[in-house]
Structure formats: structure tokens, C-alpha cells
Amino acid sequence: MRFTKMHGIGNDYVYVNTFEEQVPDPAALAVAMSRPHFGIGADGLVLIGPSSEADFRMRMFNADGSEGEMCGNAVRCIAKYVYERGLTTASTVKLATASGIKTLELQIDAGRVRQVTVDLGEPQLAPQAIPVNLPGARVLNHPITIQGLTLQMSCVGMGNPHAVIFVDDPEHFDVHGIGRQIEHDALFPKRTNVEFARVRARDRIEMRVWERGSGETLACGTGAAAVLVAAVLNGLTERSARVKLSGGELQVAWNPDDNHIYQSGPASFVFDGVWLED
Structure with missing residues (x-):
């Protein structure tokens, strides 16, 4: 073959x-x-x-x-x-x-x-659409405790589920240990991708990703989109940003006219x- x-x-x-x-x-x-x-x-x-x-x-x-x-x-x-x-x-x-x-x-x-x-396409923010088993219209800065560490999690659907967590330093964060546990947490009926991100400027974000079913990968396009959405909703960035991942950079924009995410x-x-x- x-x-x-x-x-x-x-x-x-x-x-x-x-x-x-x-x-x-x-x-x-x-x-x-x-x-x-x-x-x-x-x-x-x-x-x-x-x-x-x-x-x-x-x-x-x-x-x-x-x-x-x-x-x-x-x-x-x-x-x-x-x-x-x-x-x-x-x-x-x-x-x-x-x-x-x-x-x-x-x-x-x-x-x-x-x-x-x-x-x-449009990001999915309703918990049942992501899906994540939490109430309300959106999941923004929801506390989740893993290994005794309480983190603030924002959930976004990009056709697949994402849990975005903003941290001080993704490079030295326990992406493998924390990411694996969140992926399999009972809150996520279809498991989830997990992004650990840091905002460097209003138009620049850096991140690492624990990808559902594969472990840490060098990049995740839908994950970069989910991170931008979470950053915008939390007032951290503008609607367009360069997102730096372990393997390179993507340009991501959340268009206010049609509500779609465009990624290059x-x-x-x-x-x-x-x-x-x-």
C-alpha cells in the first residue's frame, strides 16, 4: 500500500x-x-x-x-x-x-x-455542543483540580473538543501529566484536547498541546483556533493573532462578520x- x-x-x-x-x-x-x-x-x-x-x-x-x-x-x-x-x-x-x-x-x-x-467555521461555546458536562451557556475559567493543582479551564468546540488553560510558562509546565488526566476526565464524554497557553502580546500567543488520542504533538490547528477564541473571550487578545506552537506558527483570525475562524x-x-x- x-x-x-x-x-x-x-x-x-x-x-x-x-x-x-x-x-x-x-x-x-x-x-x-x-x-x-x-x-x-x-x-x-x-x-x-x-x-x-x-x-x-x-x-x-x-x-x-x-x-x-x-x-x-x-x-x-x-x-x-x-x-x-x-x-x-x-x-x-x-x-x-x-x-x-x-x-x-x-x-x-x-x-x-x-x-x-x-x-x-464557527467556534462552539455551548457545553453540550463541545461536549463537556457542565451547566451554563459557556465554560470560561471553570476551576478544575488535577494532582492538587487548581487550574482555570475554558472550553471551546472546533468540530472537536478543547480545554484551554492559560499558564505562566507552557515550556516548563507538566503538559504530559496534567494533559493526560484532563483528556480522560469524566467531564468530557468524548475525551478532549488540552491546550496550555501564554499570551505574550495582544496579537501573539504561545502554546503547547496535549492531543486527544495521540499525546503531546508539535502542533494542533483546531487547538490554536480554540486558544484564540478563549483568549478573546477572556479579554486577553485581539481577534487576530500569531500563535506559536512547538513546531511553528499559525496565523489565526476570528472574523466578527461571519463568526468564523480563519487559519493560515x-x-x-x-x-x-x-x-x-x-
């Missing part, structure tokens, strides 16, 4: 073109391929295929085999893949995901996709290969 390794600012997935390949058990394949040393090593598996409602369809599976609804970095990689591999000649691509159809605008230079802007960033090929069935 042919595959392609790609990454969006370090958030790396294995991509399979299901126009040409068959994947009967993608959950098991995601686990096998994602394993370092014994597999390829990745944050998960992404399938690119046909759609009856959009130009293409994406299915994404985390490193533990669980299926995710959406991945901002993966959709940018898909945009680059379908254009540069000749599956489309369009500079605007509609992509069906488990959280709805996303519009991708490709910045093309000399036949190469240099950057992709993704319309991530690069996508990169790493290598092509052939997966040999054992």
Missing part, C-alpha cells in the same frame, strides 16, 4: 489516497503505522477519498486508533496533496470532514502550494513509501 508522510508545522500524519488504495481497517492501521521504531512514527493516519457533497473527503485516525472529527493541520496537508499530486487544478477546495465541509484557499506559486487558509499556515511533504503487510 502506497502512502505519503506529511506534516503541518510538525503535526505529522501518514496520508493514504483511497482513490487508489483500499484500507479495510483504518483504526488498526493507524495504530501500526503511528508507532515509532516498529512503524512509520506519526500522530495518526489520514485517508483522502471521494465525496458526494464536496471535492474530497477526509477521515483521520489518531495514533491510538480512535477516529477524530477534524484536524486543522491535516486539512492544509490535504490541500497541498490533492493539488500537487494532480487530483485537482482548483485553488479553492471543498473538503468533507466529520465536523462538516471545510473551504480551503490555496496560495500557489510556481505550481507549488506555499500556504493554505482554512475556514474552520504551511504544509510539507516528508516522503513517499510502501507499507508492506506483515
Whole structure:
């Protein structure tokens, strides 16, 4: 089975073109391929295929085999893949995901996709839509105690659940220990991604992310969007900011006219290969 390794600012997935390949058990394949040393090593598996409602369809599976609804970095990689591999000649691509159809605008230079802007849609703030088992219209600065440490958590849905926590120094924070426990907390019926962020200026944020089903990753596009939303709602930033993640930077804007989140960033090929069935 042919595959392609790609990454969006370090958030790396294995991509399979299901126009040409068959994947009967993608959950098991995601686990096998994602394993370092014994597999390829990745944050998960992404399938690119046909759609009856959009130009293409994406299915994404985390490193533990669980299926995710959406991945901002993966959709940018898909945009680059379908254009540069000749599956489309369009500079605007509609992509069906488990959280709805996303519009991708490709910045093309000399036949190469240099950057992709993704319309991530409206952030979900109602607890039942995220979902998180808490009352009220929004979850802002809700206290959660982990390992004796009480943190203030703001929850945002970006087609997938996010818990955003602002800390003094993400670089030296226990992202693994705290992130893992919050991911599996009973408050989150579908588990959650967890972002640990610090505001450096009204237009600059830095963050680390514990990604549901994969552990800490170098980047999370929907996580960066959720962090901006939480920062705006808490009065910490403007509606547009550069978000610095471990693997690079994204430009994120929350448009007041349509309430949509727009995110721009690069996508990169790493290598092509052939997966040999054992």
C-alpha cells in the first residue's frame, strides 16, 4: 500500500489516497503505522477519498486508533496533496470532514502550494455542543483540580473538543501529566484536547498541546483556533493573532462578520513509501 508522510508545522500524519488504495481497517492501521521504531512514527493516519457533497473527503485516525472529527493541520496537508499530486487544478477546495465541509484557499506559486487558509467555521461555546458536562451557556475559567493543582479551564468546540488553560510558562509546565488526566476526565464524554497557553502580546500567543488520542504533538490547528477564541473571550487578545506552537506558527483570525475562524499556515511533504503487510 502506497502512502505519503506529511506534516503541518510538525503535526505529522501518514496520508493514504483511497482513490487508489483500499484500507479495510483504518483504526488498526493507524495504530501500526503511528508507532515509532516498529512503524512509520506519526500522530495518526489520514485517508483522502471521494465525496458526494464536496471535492474530497477526509477521515483521520489518531495514533491510538480512535477516529477524530477534524484536524486543522491535516486539512492544509490535504490541500497541498490533492493539488500537487494532480487530483485537482482548483485553488479553492471543498473538503468533507466529520465536523462538516471545510473551504480551503490555496496560495500557489510556481505550481507549488506555499500556504493554505482554512475556514474552520464557527467556534462552539455551548457545553453540550463541545461536549463537556457542565451547566451554563459557556465554560470560561471553570476551576478544575488535577494532582492538587487548581487550574482555570475554558472550553471551546472546533468540530472537536478543547480545554484551554492559560499558564505562566507552557515550556516548563507538566503538559504530559496534567494533559493526560484532563483528556480522560469524566467531564468530557468524548475525551478532549488540552491546550496550555501564554499570551505574550495582544496579537501573539504561545502554546503547547496535549492531543486527544495521540499525546503531546508539535502542533494542533483546531487547538490554536480554540486558544484564540478563549483568549478573546477572556479579554486577553485581539481577534487576530500569531500563535506559536512547538513546531511553528499559525496565523489565526476570528472574523466578527461571519463568526468564523480563519487559519493560515504551511504544509510539507516528508516522503513517499510502501507499507508492506506483515
